[in-house]
Amino acid sequence: MTKNLRTKASKFIDETTRISFKFDGKVYYGYKGDTLASALxxxxxxxxARSFKYHRPRGIMTAGSEEPNAIVQVNGNSAYTEPNVRATEIEIYDxxxxxxxNCWPNVNFDIGGINNILSPVLPAGFYYKTFMWPASFWEKYEYFIRKSAGLGKSPTKPDPDIYEHKHIHCDVLVIGGGISGIMAAKTAAENNFKTLLLDEKPHLGGSTIYQNSDFDKINNQSSSTWLENEISKLKDIKNLEIKTRxxxxxxHGYNFLLARENLTDHLPFDKKKNKIRQRLIKIRAKKVIVATGSIERPxxxxxxxRPGIILSSAIKKYSDYYGVICGNENVLFTNNDSAYxxxxxxxxxxxxxxxxIDIRDKVTSSIVNQxxxxxxxxxxxxxxxxxxxxRRIKNISIMKLSKDGQSVTGSKTQINCDCLGVSGGWTPAVHLFTQSGGKLKFDYDDNxxxxxxxxxxxISIGACNGEFDLDTIIKNFNNNVKTYLGIEKTSYENLNISxxxxxxxxxIWLLPSNKPIGKTKSFVDFQNDATAKDxxxxxxxxxxxIxxxxxYTTTGMGTDQGKLGNMHALGIISDTSGVKMSDLGTTTFRPPYTPLTFGTIVGRNVGEFFDIFRKTPMHDWHVKNNAEFENVGQWKRAWYxxxxxxxxxxxxxxxxKAAxxxxxxLDASTLGKIDIQGSDASEFLNRVYTNAWSKLAVGKCRYGLMLNEDGMVYDDGVTTRLDENHYIMTTTTGGAATVLGKLEDYLQTEWPELDVYLTSVTDHFATISVCGPHSKKIVKKIIPDLDLSDEKFPHMSFKNAxxxxxxxxxxxxxxxxxxxxxINxxxxxxxxxxxxxxxxxxxFNITPYGTETMHLLRAEKGFIIVGQDTDATLTPIDLQMDWIVSKKKYDFIxxxxxYRSDTIREDRKQLVGIITEDPKEVLEEGAQIVADVSKKPVEMLGHITSSYFSPNLNKSIALGVVKGGKDMLGKKLFVPMKNKVINVQIADPVFLDKDNKRLNA
Amino acid sequence: MFIINCPYCGEREQSEFKAGGEAHIVRPKQPTELSDDEWAEYLFMRKNIKGVQFERWVHIHGCRKWFNMVRDTSNDQIHAVYKMGEKPPVK
Structure with missing residues (x-):
């Protein structure tokens, strides 16, 4: 380390602990307390870094989370790699x-830099304008654009770190641990509010804590000494929780906030291990005091x-806080006092x-005099x-401003420098305030x-509320916080402030140059290379x-969200278009304020915890017997x-074949089961199903179809009358929750007069379906007492056993x-x-079968699966299930x-059976069905919804929807595929046992 | 994320609730007697107001009860919640 780039020891940096790190492959040293930026x-x-579009050399510009340029990739190709990390925010560790x-082959020599020379032909909207035409060329452009776009590289390996979520409820949340935030948190906690104080930095104190100016004094102490004393008192206060980093x-609305707590990013690898890296904190606060400070403008x-052009306040922080010298030949360029x-x-x-260099006329404030x-x-x-x-700023050229500030006069003067501090005033950090729905007003005095x-x-207090002087901050604090918290006094009322x-x-939003604007590069958004010219x-x-x-210009669309330059973009628009700033408004501030890792967002919900899944009581048996599973709703169902x-x-x-x-x-436990009881249960079923239920005898089962109010099939299933006023309804596996929801909705809101109670009992019963010619014998062996004769226990009936x-x-x-x-x-x-x-x-060679076989077997019989053969655009009539729609019932959902004009159209898509000319050819589900392949564009008649090779019929069978298909029985159609056209014929959807003989075989 | 004052359970997080569209649309008693246009009016037409709106909500992960809510869609302020069947509060 070049010692002469350090000033005399800073109390925030531990010079006794040297830390080695690598930047671009080279080893460097810093001290404990350094950020990557300060150490560099x-x-x-x-x-x-290189800029995004023109690949111009860029340097560290700030000392905070607003940094647009110095974003780096951390930890190379390892699983711990992370792109787009702000060098100003990451604390170095061994x-x-x-x-x-954004550079290749390296930051000092970057091929993409050619874009800088080409920049006259790369104006705003260049990519929109150029690569849109001809459309077929996009494939060719895309490769190059993708290669040159983007910032860091996303990780390719699973994230090995641990993350978690935490909920915190508090009376008062204070955001920002600068002087305002500390006073607010202390005041709130001392007045018995359960208080949470958050700050993004490792230490509290904001910019006051390293303030060494003789001009800011509190009770004749320097403001930093006074604040340090206040901070030291915090640890003795009950009710106060403090989180740094x-x-x-x-x-969000209703004082719901998200915060990211960084727990191990600053620790060396051996200390990170098995610890939670970051925590997403979900905060619900009764009151929120926003004290987020302000961001200096360039x-x-x-x-x-150019590298070496740094915010004036950042230069001060590097020297006063980190003890690091940004340059040996400094020039400051300002429109306000803070650069002084x-x-x-x-x-x-x-x-x-x-x-x-001051754009103002001669100023006589005490600090300027000094x-x-x-x-x-x-x-x-x-x-x-x-x-x-x-690669680093060498000199600047200055000229005298005209009276109106719109042009320059006189001759150019050159001044050498290796560091240029800029200060364009201060922008209150109102991001969080506006995210919450707050409305802003423009202050023309402070811009x-x-x-x-x-x-x-x-409430917003301090600099984020547009208060920039220490005495204003403290005076307003006493008034506003007292009123806000409803307290009588604060301990800061008799401070002696100077x-x-x-x-x-x-x-001046855009400073004039002696060159025409077309020949200048005045950057507004540094990360996205948007200039005033754009x-x-x-x-x-x-x-x-706006x-x-x-x-169009991508201003403010980088990872820094334009924290530095957005105000200037607005100012330039206002000046150019003549629209007042207050009328122009701002672009929308959207979360997150600073980027979040995906790991933090998902927390523990990864791997097997990504989503909950439901297992049937027989799940272990299926696993033991080598089942493959498919996800149906949240269930794991045995597939085959x-x-x-x-x-x-x-x-x-x-x-x-075995079935x-x-x-x-078959394990049918996942089917939704709703227990329905009450004296109006039959009437209720009459209203929700298309068919009639009043006459269903106790002990009988009936298949029902449920529609949406728009007439489209919604769900189906068998409902059994267990007793006079007691039914059990089954729903599809995936539809169980929404069916119950819908039934509850009608019951509570449309028909509250009905005496009906609904209870979900899906998880209470296991359902085992035994089928096939030997099923009766098998059930008899298990339940010998049960009379299984067809007379006593016919198809579509039920017995308690x-x-x-x-x-x-x-x-x-x-x-x-x-x-x-x-068996339930x-x-x-x-x-x-x-x-x-x-x-x-x-x-009897009983064979367990899964959902795939179930689907095949029902397709042989032409039974629909709601959601596979239907898609919320088919009525029961479209499904050729007219028989299930009661003509007698006055009303049902x-x-x-x-009989709306649209639903009675004859040429609607209707469900039909489809067989292939070649019985071995199995159609693809989703394939289109057409009548004529030669006429282009080919008219689509419909598509295949279910398709299988039936081992019982030894041929391919399919179901599909075809326009006007009802009247097309026997018609020859075509299914065009990528390499061939398949000849098909419309058939009866019931392929097997049309007379239902097997049900009683 | 709102905090919703369920009329049966009290204040709960929004994540426990589900929105159910515009409130006070009564299902016609005699749908068969309606013209296509009249039925379509009931079936499809919903207001989408910027401002105070009457809505149906259900405490889906709680008591499973439906209720009504008066919400300002421009700022998500909830002005009132009331049970099904109760008259909406006068503005």
Whole structure:
């Protein structure tokens, strides 16, 4: 480390602990307390990045989270890699590796720099204008654009770090631990409010804590000493929780806020291990005190982006807080007094200040007088018209400003420097305030947007409220916080404040140059390379809305969200278009305030915790028996059970054949089950299903179709009348929750007079379906007492029974077309009864089958699956299920819609069976069905919804929807595929056992 | 994220609730007697006001009860919640 780039020891930096890190492959040293930015500057490195579009060399510009340029990739190609990290925010630790982004082969020599030379032909909207035509060329452009776009590289390996979420409720949340925030948190906590104080930096104190000016004094102490004393008192206060390295990223309505707490990013690798890296804190606060301070603005002049051009306040922070010298030949360029503070501080440390360029006329505030006394050369009413120096600023050219500030006069003067501090005034950090819905007003004295109307129980105090002088801050604090918290007094009412007061303010959004604007590069958005010229071009091309100009020029759209330059963009638009700032408004401030890692957002919800999943009581058996699973809703359902090396196709063919030849067994526990009770239960079912229910006898089952009010099929299932006023309804697996929701909705809001109670019992029962020619014998073995004769227990009926002394319900219902029995038993006995069935069925080759075989078997019978064969655009009539729609019933959900002019069209898509000319050819689900392949564009008649090879029929079968298909039986159509056209024919959707003989076989 | 004062359970997080569209649209008692246009009016037409709006909500992950809410859509302020069947508060 070059020792001479450090000033005398800073108390915030531990010079006894040396830390080694790598930047662009080279080893450097810093001290504990350094950020990557301060350590790099201490090593004399300013060029750290290339800009996004022109690949211009860029340096560290700020000392905070607003940094636009110095964004780096951390930890190379490892799983710990992270792109777009602000060098100003990351604290160095042993082993840290960082590298420049957006440059190739390296930051000092970057091929993309050619874009800088080409920049006259790369104006705003260049990509929009150029690469849109001809459309077919996009494929060719895309490769190059993708390669040259983007900042860092996203990680390719799974994130090894641990993250978590935490909820905090508090009475008062204070955002920002600067002088205002500390006073507010202390006051709130002392008045018995449960208080939470958050600050994004590792230490509290904001910019006051390293303030060494003689001009800001509190009770005759320097403001930093006074504040340090206040901070030291905080630890003894009850009710106060403090979190540092924690930034509030989002402020939503009803005082709901999100903050990211950084726990291990500053620690060396061996100390990060097995610890939570970052925590997303979800805060619900009764009251919020926003004390987020302000961000210094740059100035917009020609070539204002070179490495070594730094915000004046950042230079001061680097020297006063980190003890790092940004340059040995400093020049400051300002429109306000704060740059003088920097100049005086540097001077007092023996660091040379060559000049202060001030666009204002001669100022006589006490701080300016002090600078004059130190014989720092001050140029009043001057502006910088150009800068030079490729990898680091070398000199500046200044000229006298005209009276109106719109042009320059006289001759150019050159001043050498290796560091240029700029200060364009201060922008209150109103981001969080506006995110919460707050409305701003423009203050023409300070040229800032200030909070105006609060949308929730909150208050902004200090610099983020547009208060910049220490005495104003403290005076307003006492008035506003007292009222806000409803307290009688604060402990800050009799402070003796002395502070320098700014007398003269002047603001020029875009500083003039001796060159025409077309020949200048005055950057407004440093990260996205948007210049003043681009903004003016956008206005010339007709963009008016600030939101449109933003998108066209990409101003404010980088990872820094334009924290530095957005105000200037607005100012330039206002000046050019003549619209007042207050009428122009701002672009929308959106969360997050600073970027969040995906890890923080998802917290612990990764891997097996990504989403919850539901298992049936027989799940373990399926796993043991080699089942493959499919996700249906939140359920894991057995999909098929491959034996040895069986493919899915082979397994499904085997299972399907076994179910029809011998016996099959299916876990149907996932079907939704709703228990319906009450004296109006029958009437209720009449209203929600299309068919009639009043006459269904106790002990009988009936299939029902449920529609939406628009007449489209919504769900289906079998409902059983258990008793006079007691039904059990089954729904599709995926539809269970929404069906219950819909039924509750009608019951509570449309028909509250009905005496009906609905209870979800899906999880309470295990459902085992045994089907096939031997199913009766198998059930008989398990429940010997039950009379299974077709007379006593016919198809579509139900019996109460007992297996041992466990009660169960047996329904004789069938989704496969085979004789089948569904045993419903208390869930915790599900697995043992399932195993009993398997054991009893062994002699009949009972075969467990999964959802895929179930789908195949029902397709052979032409039974629909809601959601596969239907898609919320099909009525029961479209499904050729007219038989299920009651003509007699006065009303049911969706009835009126069945004869709207649209639903009675004859040429609607209708469900039909489809067979292929070649019985071995299996159609693809989703494939289009057409009548004529030669006429272009080809008219689509419909598509395939279900398709299988049926082992029982030894041919390919399919269901599909076809326009006017109802009347097309036998018609030959075509299914065009990528390499061939398949000949198909419309058929009856019932492919197997049309007379339902097998149900009683 | 709102805090919603469920008329049955009290204040709860918005994530426990589900919105159910415009309130006080009564399902016609005799749908068969309506013209296509009249039925379409009931079926499809909903207001989408910037300002004070009457809405249906359900405490879906709580008591499962439906209720009504008066909400200003421009700033999400909830002016009132009241049970199904109760008269809306006069503005």
């Amino acid at each position: 500057i201490a090593n004399g490195i300013h060029l750290v 082993g840290l590796e960082a590298s420049s982004q 924690t930034s509030v990223v989002a402020y 100035l917009i002049f020609n070539n204002n982006d 503070e920097t100049a005086i501080s540097l001077f007092n440390k023996g660091i040379r200040v060559n000049a202060i 600078a004059e006394k130190l014989s720092i050369k001050i140029y009043n009413s001057f502006t910088i018209v150009d800068t030079s120096g490729y 800032v947007f200030k909070p105006n109307k609060y949308p929730s129980d909150q 502070a320098s007061k700014e007398i003269l303010k002047k603001n 903004i003016k071009l956008a206005l010339r091309e007709g963009f008016r809305s 939101e449109h100009v933003k998108r 059970y491959p034996k040895k090396n069986e493919s899915m196709h082979d397994a499904v063919q085997r299972e399907s 029809r030849d011998g016996a099959g067994i 007992k297996i041992g002394n466990i009660k169960c319900r047996v329904m004789r219902i069938s989704f496969t077309g085979e004789q089948s029995y569904e 038993i208390q869930a915790n006995f599900g697995k043992s009864v399932w195993e009993k069935c398997i054991e009893a069925g062994e002699e 969706g009835k009126r819609s069945l």
